[in-house]
Amino acid sequence: MLELASLKGIIEALLFVANESLSLRKISEIVAVDEATAKKVIDELAAEYRGGNRGFQLREVAGGYRLFTHPGYASYVEKLVLSSDYRRVTQAALETLAIIAYKQPITKAEIGRIRGVNVDTVVNSLLEKELIKEVGRQNSPGQPILYGTSKAFLEALGLRSLDDLPPLKEFAPDERTRRRIERRLTSGPVESEE
């Protein structure tokens, strides 16, 4: 049996990394203690945070527990969020959306190859914003999910249909680039996912 002190540490670590609220059941499963004990530790943690002028709070939401920043410090957090580093998120989302719009249906791996980076997070956030959706599975090893744009995407850009997307030719700086882009866009789903 784990000591209460380390139990507190473990549960705090779990709440700290979680990207969603954690149910009591899930917590007690992972830590391998009964729910009553887990609940006791969680209550203690919450009380500690309240009393100790911490930067975050432990709240019970949607059938689980989750850490949130202390609302009293929201103005500082807003300054951080609005500072330049978060613009990268925007650029990544735009690029990824552009690739999906022009190359759909397309897999994450293929998007990653064009952007040169892992695109998991970005694709997930576009899915959440419902700008893109799953449109099927590629018939290749691992059957990766294929993505395409949604109706909400068309609306956001003020397009009647995908045919209204401007042809890329017009934007290519020179003939060579134009042919290259054409070649890459007509290639359709790639079969070998290196």
Place this chain on the structure above:
Amino acid sequence: MLELASLKGIIEALLFVANESLSLRKISEIVAVDEATAKKVIDELAAEYRGGNRGFQLREVAGGYRLFTHPGYASYVEKLVLSSDYRRVTQAALETLAIIAYKQPITKAEIGRIRGVNVDTVVNSLLEKELIKEVGRQNSPGQPILYGTSKAFLEALGLRSLDDLPPLKEFAPDERTRRRIERRLTSGPVESEE
């Protein structure tokens, strides 16, 4: 002027929200205190976490400060966060990474000359993992791309800066290996002929 107690809460909130390391400058800008004060508060926070059996730790990496889960609880955290093999790197990739880390900026051809094999695939996979990045072009025929390590590299290795890398000298092969290699290459009938 803010009280020290709320300063601690504010900085903790910022560290809690950030998804990258925050420099001292950025923190002090947002909180509007001088860097020395910010540093003092950060040190206090770090000490508090260390002493209090907390689930997370405050560490200085990649030129800034960031919260991490306590390594002692890694086995529990892994159960929650599907341990991705994002960071798993092959032997070939490690060797290439070592060469880039110590000899940056460096071209693929130069890396290949040290490793004795073509390094295209390995370099691309390191680029994809964002452990390295393009840092410029060499002023030589073909203007080959120069590579260097990224901020993510520092983070993945828990380094504050490249200066924290152990000196390359320390890795020089020991006398035995040196002699073994020399012996092997000088053995045989050739020796006696000259």
Place this chain on the structure above:
Amino acid sequence: MDYQVKLEVFEGPFDLLLTLISRQKLDICDIPIAKITEEYLAYLQKMRDLDLEVASEFLLVAATLLEIKAQSLLPVEEEEWEEEISLGESREALIARLLEYKKFKNAAIELAARLEAESKFYPREADLEERFAKLLPDFLKEVNPAEFAALIVSLMARGEKVLIESEHISSMPIGVDEKMDFVMKRLKKNGSQSFRELTTKCKEKIEAAAIFLALLELYKMGLISLSQAVVFGEIEVRLSA
């Protein structure tokens, strides 16, 4: 490294072979690299546990051999060739090279240990809380379809650069691009083509080399498939299904 080579002109330890060649006791032209590679692979398969130490050292030695061989095949000026050979890996140079490589191998072990230790620290990577996420500008609001198109064009061009501008390809006097178009046209017209058919009209070797690079590029892009029934046999090229 106790790997032994058996060739018509030489029999003995592999690295001795290199030593002999670098001292010009043996002519590189008499050494069939394909045969050495073949034998070596068979040897590796025989070893139950692959000794990485041996394998990576072999690679370095083999690469040096290949480099010398490649140099011998390139049409260089006579004097330049002499110089290359004398520059070619002397014993000391090879030792230095192996030692240098070892150094980085040791460093790699240290990096691996640090990565391992570091993998126990998990940073917080949770998404922004909704109240803060709402603050971020709606990235689509500021974008019109034309900007969208311009963005992807610059992205595509960026991606291509990485593919094309590797040192080997950019120094080609004949455009691989051109050859890619040529190959695609031929394939669309004829369905499939052999490498021989694609290169019959080449006036120079370098042109055939450009076509070969074009094939690799197209293959990488997933536009064509390649097959070769036997070693040194015809290379069949066809459009991807």
